[in-house]
Amino acid sequence: MALHLINRSPQAEAAYRDAGALFVEGDDLLLIEDACYAALPAAADLLTPFRGRVAVLDEDLQARGLSGRVDARVTIVDMTGFVTLTEKHDSAMSWF
Amino acid sequence: MTPSQSLAQDLAELDLIVVLRHAPHGSQWVREGLDVALVAAAFGKRVALLFQGDGVLSLLTGQQAGPLGQKGTHPQMAMLEMYDIETLWVSGSALAQRGLMPDDLMLPVRVMDVEDCRAVAHAQLPTLVF
Amino acid sequence: MALTYALLVQGAPYTHQAALSALRFGRAVVERGHRLKTVFFYHDGVHNASALMTPPQDEVHLAEGWRSLHRGQGTELLVCVAAGLRRGLLDEGEASRHGQIASNVAPPFELTGLGQLLDAMEHHDRMLTFSP
Numbered sequence: 082m083a084l085h086l087i088n089r090s091p092q093a094e095a096a097y098r099d100a101g102a103l104f105v106e107g108d109d110l111l112l113i114e115d116a117c118y119a120a121l122p123a124a125a126d127l128l129t130p131f132r133g134r135v136a137v138l139d140e141d142l143q144a145r146g147l148s149g150r151v152d153a154r155v156t157i158v159d160m161t162g163f164v165t166l167t168e169k170h171d172s173a174m175s176w177f
Numbered sequence: 178m179t180p181s182q183s184l185a186q187d188l189a190e191l192d193l194i195v196v197l198r199h200a201p202h203g204s205q206w207v208r209e210g211l212d213v214a215l216v217a218a219a220f221g222k223r224v225a226l227l228f229q230g231d232g233v234l235s236l237l238t239g240q241q242a243g244p245l246g247q248k249g250t251h252p253q254m255a256m257l258e259m260y261d262i263e264t265l266w267v268s269g270s271a272l273a274q275r276g277l278m279p280d281d282l283m284l285p286v287r288v289m290d291v292e293d294c295r296a297v298a299h300a301q302l303p304t305l306v307f
Numbered sequence: 308m309a310l311t312y313a314l315l316v317q318g319a320p321y322t323h324q325a326a327l328s329a330l331r332f333g334r335a336v337v338e339r340g341h342r343l344k345t346v347f348f349y350h351d352g353v354h355n356a357s358a359l360m361t362p363p364q365d366e367v368h369l370a371e372g373w374r375s376l377h378r379g380q381g382t383e384l385l386v387c388v389a390a391g392l393r394r395g396l397l398d399e400g401e402a403s404r405h406g407q408i409a410s411n412v413a414p415p416f417e418l419t420g421l422g423q424l425l426d427a428m429e430h431h432d433r434m435l436t437f438s439p
Contacts, residue, residue, distance in 0.1 A: 083301065088325070088438070095230040099198055102229065102268065102291070103298040114324045140331075141324075160335040167433050168310060168339075174306050175436035176198075193425075209350050209390060216421040303428055305315075306436065 082107035084170040085131075088114035088177055091124040100176040101130030109166055111158070112137040117145050122152040138163055184293055187264050188300040192222040196306040197232035201250045202243065207235045210307030211253045218260035225264035226257070227289070227297065233271045236282040254283060266297070311342045313427035315436040319351035320369040321362065323439035326355050330372045332435065337380055345383045345427040346373060348416075351439065353391040356384065356416040370416075377415040385427075388418040 085104060089096040097119070100110065110131045112119050119127055120137040128135050136156040142148055151157060158166065167173060195214040199206035214224045228236060240251040257263070267286040272278065279286055289297075314333055318325025333343050348355050360370040376382040386396060391412065392405070398418050402410035412418060428434050 083298070083304075086435075088328070095198065099196075099229040099268075102294045103304075105295055105298040108298075113328060141328075160331060161339065163332060164335045164339045164341070167312075167336075167435060171433075172301060172304065173433065173435050174196075174304050175438055176306060177438040193428075205350060212389065213421055213424065217425050220422055220425060222425065303434075305428075 082109075082170055084108070084166050084173045085110045086173060086175040087112055087116040087119070088175070090115040091119045091127050094127065096176040097127045097130070100174070103174065104130055104132075106132075108134060109170065110135045111163060111166055112155070113141055113163075117141045117147055120147065120151045120155045125152055125154070128152075128155070136162070136166065184287070184296055187225065188296065188302070190223055191225050191264065191300075191302055193217050193224045194227055194297065194302050194304040195224060196227045196229060196304060197235060198228075198230045198306065200231035201235040201240065202247070206307045207232065207250045208253065210305070211250060211257075213305060213307070214262060215253065215256065215260050218262050223264075224262050225266060226262065227266045227268075228271070228286075229268045230271050233267050233275065233277065233282075236265075236267065236284060236286065237277070238281060238283045240283075251283065257284065266293070268294070309341050310432040311344045311430075312336050312433045312435065313345040313347065313431040314343070315424065315434065316346060316348050316352035316355060317350035318437060318439035319354045320360065321366075322351070325437040325439045326352065326369055327367065329435075329437035330367075330369060330376075332437070333376055333382070337376070343376060343380050343382045344431050345385060345423075346376070347424045347427060348384070348386045349390050349421075349424065351394070352437075353386050353394055353396045356386045356391070356396055356412050358411045358413045358416075374415060384416045385419045385423050386412060386416055387421060387424070389421070391418055 136158045139159045201207045265286040269288045316329045398412040399410045
């Protein structure tokens, strides 16, 4: 199964839509860079296609002042957790 | 043969999927994505192109070079057949959102619905997104 | 089990976060005991290879970061020649071939073709893309 990376803010809805079209059971989504803003509860609708398999990169959250603001359904991972996700999945796709 | 059977057949024969998601002319994404597809084909890889979002606009008929002679990407599109890249998938919802029909496109394509995209994802082929 | 990794970097340095994210990820890959075999610079990512990159001293030096991965791991630092030439990234050979007065790509960065990107995809266990 695949790991999907999104790095664009929720304003770039197309990245979420196009990733969602190729997201299947067993895939994971990791939000990095400006996609951290999609981890806020207000953006929950955008993450519906990813069926609860959503993580966000902690260091990018912290840099943006978002620690403590993350939706409870989104998992927070550190850089090692990012690498672990790539160990688990044979392939990765980046949506930008 | 049903369309879904022919998609399964395409998927079984492919080495690489290149996804194009950006509009032509305004940025270099389509051109450099197509370059990867063409080089892969020249190396004997069997390549499919998936056009999503604004990427479908790169197939629009009637495109021209820009006023400063910028080549655009339509000449590369015309080369796809010569490189045996004939598996062209276009997101049906992306076309609909832009008020376009397959007849508006310069090459014959397969219009993909949600289930088709799911089948592509399940095939787990090497994929590069531009 | 140790895996081999390739990265495709498409973001210009100091413009978008992509190159920084890729370097951070590359270091974490190595810290986890994996091998970072290839970094391929494409699109605006080719600017990461500029030998003339001169950031202020209190900012991370991206080109130096890539070079240190090469020193530590033997990571190949490959720059797409077509994307590089268009954007003014030339090694000595290309500069002299095109009659340019200077060059700005030096080892361990290497100008190379897109075939090398496809090779990296085929031969390494993982390929991650970092784009702007």
